[in-house]
Amino acid sequence: MVRKALITGVTGQDGSYLAEFLLAQGYEVYGLVRRSSSSSLSRINHCAEKLHIVSGDLLDQFSLMDAISETQPDEIYNLASQSYVPTSWTQPALTAEYTAIGVSRLLEAIRRCKPDARFYQASSSEVFGQPDESPQTELTAFRPRNPYGVAKAYAHWMTVNYRNQYDLYAGCGITYTHESPRRGKEFVFRKITRGAVLIKLGMLSELKLGNLDARRDWCHAQDAVKAMWLMMQQDQPDDFIIASGETHSVRELVQCAFEHVGLNWQDYVSIDPAFYRPNEPVELVGAMDKIKTKIGWQPEYSFEQLVQSMVDHDLKELSQSQ
Incomplete structure (x- = not known):
């Protein structure tokens, strides 16, 4: 059925x-x-x-x-x-x-x-x-x-x-924060991958960001939805953290995105106090023990693969619009 x-x-x-x-x-x-x-x-x-x-x-x-x-x-x-x-x-x-x-x-x-x-x-x-x-x-x-x-x-x-x-x-x-090429342009991850591509294509000269030292637990939305489905296949209902279990800084994200289009991010990124948020005293990062043990889930996309897939998507989309 x-x-x-x-x-x-x-x-x-x-x-x-x-x-x-x-x-x-x-x-x-x-x-x-x-x-x-x-x-x-x-x-x-x-x-x-x-x-x-x-x-x-x-x-x-x-x-x-x-x-x-x-x-x-x-x-x-x-x-x-x-x-x-x-x-x-x-x-x-x-x-x-x-x-x-x-x-x-x-x-x-x-x-x-x-x-x-x-x-x-x-x-x-x-x-x-x-x-x-x-x-x-x-x-x-x-x-x-x-x-x-x-x-x-x-x-x-x-x-x-x-x-x-x-x-x-x-x-x-x-x-936890999960991203993909379908992420809204208002979110910082997409703002960065798209910004790198816009600069590469000569459609933007500068990318303004806030705290580059802020760290986040990022994974791919496709990994997250598989976890959702696996949760619904268990014998008993339960609550699970869905995360990557590791953090990366905004600086790492920027560097990875710009490197993927062959640019030095330091030539194009500036800090704008309007976007600045102070470091959190305790990092938001999810413990993976329960979801790994009970339903056998863990992300398939690495941080670098996630960044590169979004940059590639934005490059294809924006190149076609030129």
Whole structure:
């Protein structure tokens, strides 16, 4: 029997890769999209003919219940949220509605309409905020430092509580920063890979960045979505950190990107105080022990491969636009 999956946020980076992955596994894939959505469908255009688009909105309880009742999915992946941290400061209430309360609506819809469905909630390393230990484990205390992290913490604990209270198969993947050629241009990783290419092509003369010593745990979005799927294949639901288990500095990222296009980054990069954030006293880096041991997952892409794949993509895309 063909398994069915419903993905919220299917038009985003993770949603598009997950849809591809599930289609390759033989799933019937449904993507929840807001009818009034202005978001681009470009990330899923290449597989749109194989996808079933369903109308629904995390702000509307009944649309979620209708979507689940109509599709009767075996697995539900919630990848939709307002996910840009700076926007969470300018639109904190909207961030809470989608990223926090929207998950409550979705969990309640599952409980009422398809309680045997398996549910994946996209949690985030932003729930840790400024942690008291490094690396962080699944038991590290949550100390979010922005509205996005607060909303994700709420969604995480609601998922855990629905799992315990109603015996739902529901698990949270605490994903650290993950990137790909489909990453939005507003995020620093893509800003750097794209900036290097723009300079190489003579379309930009300078790249302004903030703290080059800031370190992050980065992995590829394709690796992350495979971890999400593996989580849903386990006998019992659980929560897992999805990360690379290592950190790299923004400086390393810049050097790798510019070297890949044959440039010396020091000739083109300048520091702008407007983008500067101080070093965190404790690094955000995920402990890999649990996910490696319990489900046998670890990233396939190295940091260098991730950077180079994004630079190559940007080079191809921008060269064609010249």
